[in-house]
Amino acid sequence: MYVAVKGGGRAISAAHAWLDETRRGDPSLPELTVAQIEQQMGLAVDRVMAEGSCHDRFLAALAIKQAKGDLIEAAFLLRAYRTTLVRFGASEPVETSAMRLRRRISATYKDLPGGQVLGPTFDYTHRLLDFALAAEGVERDAAPQAGTPVAAVPRVTEMLAREGLMQREPLDDTEPGDLTRQPLAFPAARPVRLQNLARGDEGFLLALGYSTQRGYGSNHPFVGEIRVGHVGVEFTPPELGFAIDIGEVAITECQMVNQFKGSRTEPAQFTRGYGLVFGHGERRAMGMALVDRALRAQELGEDITAPAQDAEFVLYHSDNIEATGFVEHLKLPHYVDFQSELENLRTIRRSAVAAGAAPGAVTEGAAQTASAEAAE
Amino acid sequence: MTPPDAPRATGVTDGYNFAYLDEATKRMIRRAILKAVAIPGHQIPFGAREMPLPYGWGTGGIQVTASILGPDDVLKVIDQGADDTTNAISIRRFFTRVAGVATTESTAEATIVQTRHRIPERALREDQVIVYQVPQPEPLSRLEPRRAETERLHALADYGLMHVRLYEDIARLGHIAKAYDYPVMVNGRYLMSPSPIPAFDNPKMHRMPALQLFGAGREKRIYAIPPYTEVRSLDFEDHPFRPIRAPHACALCGSTESYLDEVLTDDAGGRIFVCSDTDYCGERQAAAAKAAAE
Numbered sequence: 001m002y003v004a005v006k007g008g009g010r011a012i013s014a015a016h017a018w019l020d021e022t023r024r025g026d027p028s029l030p031e032l033t034v035a036q037i038e039q040q041m042g043l044a045v046d047r048v049m050a051e052g053s054c055h056d057r058f059l060a061a062l063a064i065k066q067a068k069g070d071l072i073e074a075a076f077l078l079r080a081y082r083t084t085l086v087r088f089g090a091s092e093p094v095e096t097s098a099m100r101l102r103r104r105i106s107a108t109y110k111d112l113p114g115g116q117v118l119g120p121t122f123d124y125t126h127r128l129l130d131f132a133l134a135a136e137g138v139e140r141d142a143a144p145q146a147g148t149p150v151a152a153v154p155r156v157t158e159m160l161a162r163e164g165l166m167q168r169e170p171l172d173d174t175e176p177g178d179l180t181r182q183p184l185a186f187p188a189a190r191p192v193r194l195q196n197l198a199r200g201d202e203g204f205l206l207a208l209g210y211s212t213q214r215g216y217g218s219n220h221p222f223v224g225e226i227r228v229g230h231v232g233v234e235f236t237p238p239e240l241g242f243a244i245d246i247g248e249v250a251i252t253e254c255q256m257v258n259q260f261k262g263s264r265t266e267p268a269q270f271t272r273g274y275g276l277v278f279g280h281g282e283r284r285a286m287g288m289a290l291v292d293r294a295l296r297a298q299e300l301g302e303d304i305t306a307p308a309q310d311a312e313f314v315l316y317h318s319d320n321i322e323a324t325g326f327v328e329h330l331k332l333p334h335y336v337d338f339q340s341e342l343e344n345l346r347t348i349r350r351s352a353v354a355a356g357a358a359p360g361a362v363t364e365g366a367a368q369t370a371s372a373e374a375a376e
Numbered sequence: 377m378t379p380p381d382a383p384r385a386t387g388v389t390d391g392y393n394f395a396y397l398d399e400a401t402k403r404m405i406r407r408a409i410l411k412a413v414a415i416p417g418h419q420i421p422f423g424a425r426e427m428p429l430p431y432g433w434g435t436g437g438i439q440v441t442a443s444i445l446g447p448d449d450v451l452k453v454i455d456q457g458a459d460d461t462t463n464a465i466s467i468r469r470f471f472t473r474v475a476g477v478a479t480t481e482s483t484a485e486a487t488i489v490q491t492r493h494r495i496p497e498r499a500l501r502e503d504q505v506i507v508y509q510v511p512q513p514e515p516l517s518r519l520e521p522r523r524a525e526t527e528r529l530h531a532l533a534d535y536g537l538m539h540v541r542l543y544e545d546i547a548r549l550g551h552i553a554k555a556y557d558y559p560v561m562v563n564g565r566y567l568m569s570p571s572p573i574p575a576f577d578n579p580k581m582h583r584m585p586a587l588q589l590f591g592a593g594r595e596k597r598i599y600a601i602p603p604y605t606e607v608r609s610l611d612f613e614d615h616p617f618r619p620i621r622a623p624h625a626c627a628l629c630g631s632t633e634s635y636l637d638e639v640l641t642d643d644a645g646g647r648i649f650v651c652s653d654t655d656y657c658g659e660r661q662a663a664a665a666k667a668a669a670e
Binding site for chain 1: 433
């Protein structure tokens with residue numbers, strides 16, 4: 001007699017051994033070092049830091065190595081590690097106007113105080129495969145150096161605000177919510193929304209931001225400013241009572257400038273969409289800024305008609321760690337619920353036949369019910 | 377249960393706290409559990425943490441288990457009723473690694489049973505806790521996707537939507553077509569998802585002596601049924617609730633009472649039915665073998 005296969009424990013161990021072997025690849029080739037990943041796959045490291053919501057280049061690079069380059073899996077490893085760390089406090093807000101800039105561009109002004117700084121960018125590169133990269137060990141020329149480092153420069157949106165053309169964000173000293181400590185609740189305040197978006201899936205943010213440009217909740221945006229660089233992080237230990245500098249983090253900030261026609265209480269002016277992410281991540285910061293602005297629809301009295309404006313829809317589905325786990329749980333066994341559906345279908349078919357109906361007639365509806373609920 | 381704040385077990389994976397989560401997080405989860413016990417069937421939001429297992433694979437149940445686990449507990453983990461399915465093995469190994477607790481496949485020996493999709497056939501006792509892994513704690517989610525709205529409906533005890541859904545099944549199909557995750561009223565107040573257990577298991581929740589805890593990690597909700605609480609499956613007077621099982625006897629132990637898995641034995645339509653609860657089935661087989669030997 002056939003009996004269901006046992007020995008899941010041995011199968012798991014063997015599968016993991018195989019995974020480890022494929023991760024290493026051909027042993028005759030040199031093994032990638034974590035330092036190589038951290039240095040040469042920097043943008044992947046930045047994405048994993050952002051979605052793993054943990055600023056640690058070494059750990060992110062290690063996670064990428066362990067995950068065979070699967071960035072969502074790597075972000076998952078980083079988050080699962082992060083959850084075990086003691087959280088001893090929150091930093092002071094970072095001052096992005098004092099950022100040590102690597103890149104700063106504005107699409108709203110041709111020239112402006114501080115100037116346009118292209119920095120290390122793919123923009124304006126021709127996307128032609130560089131076969132020279134296939135040859136290893138070739139010396140590359142060093143990039144030319146600017147004479148003086150870029151000093152702190154004012155924000156574009158601040159210049160607009162001084163003219164009264166940009167809506168001021170109200171100062172708010174209340175402690176912002178923290179999604180890593182408290183569950184999401186609605187209505188979700190903007191700090192919580194921004195935190196959710198900052199660690200949200202880059203592809204999801206990109207697609208939703210894109211959808212607003214294509215007319216789903218349209219709100220014609222301009223890139224007021226994108227800046228990439230390092231900011232100091234300050235922390236106030238309770239026993240000291242004053243802030244001390246505890247280091248620097250690399251971040252990308254995007255301020256989108258959007259139209260606003262005004263309301264009964266407010267004059268016509270520009271409004272802001274805001275994106276701030278770990279590392280160098282312009283696509284992600286821009287997507288975040290577009291979605292942030294779309295989510296302000298209610299506050300600004302706009303019609304809510306598009307997915308990107310629906311806070312529940314956006315915030316509950318932006319997290320790729322949550323999404324990937326739940327989608328992939330479909331691989332787990334479902335014998336029990338499937339068996340109950342089987343018996344249910346058979347009962348319905350039997351009662352339909354007993355009632356004299358054609359066996360196919362009623363079961364179609366039941367099949368729909370079954371398939372609609374099969375995903376648990 | 378033993379006091380959860382007892383000193384760390386030795387021999388477990390270095391660098392992690394007992395049962396993985398830090399003590400402050402465990403305290404937060406225990407507070408949510410206490411609230412949940414105080415309001416049977418009501419969903420308590422909690423700050424679910426990232427766990428080293430994927431969301432949807434039992435992170436809620438694992439966090440609840442980690443928070444109530446003490447070094448002297450004996451843990452049983454089942455998935456689909458079975459102790460030997462990959463996910464059950466993986467979770468059991470996790471707690472062996474990070475807490476060093478004893479594990480068992482025997483329902484009778486366990487102090488904590490963590491489960492996915494089944495309630496063991498053997499009746500649970502007062503000194504046991506059953507922890508359910510819950511994918512979707514909101515019983516109304518398929519009828520009303522907006523959380524803000526379902527919270528309002530719970531506040532008003534407005535469960536007409538669910539009654540209409542069950543009524544529509546009866547009108548179209550002749551009976552209620554919900555075969556698992558069959559909604560229950562807890563203590564006459566809150567509509568609750570029993571998690572995707574087959575409707576067959578629903579009656580086991582009613583006045584169960586063991587504490588029942590439900591953890592949904594991705595959805596960040598905890599709920600509970602205290603011991604001896606009334607749990608009623610929704611139905612109508614003329615269409616009473618009906619638990620479903622395959623109308624066969626187990627091919628291994630002969631049980632006609634237990635919930636059965638259908639096992640295909642060849643590709644010509646051959647099939648047998650066996651208990652999904654592997655411990656129950658094994659015990660019955662052992663008892664039969666012993667009786668035959670005597």
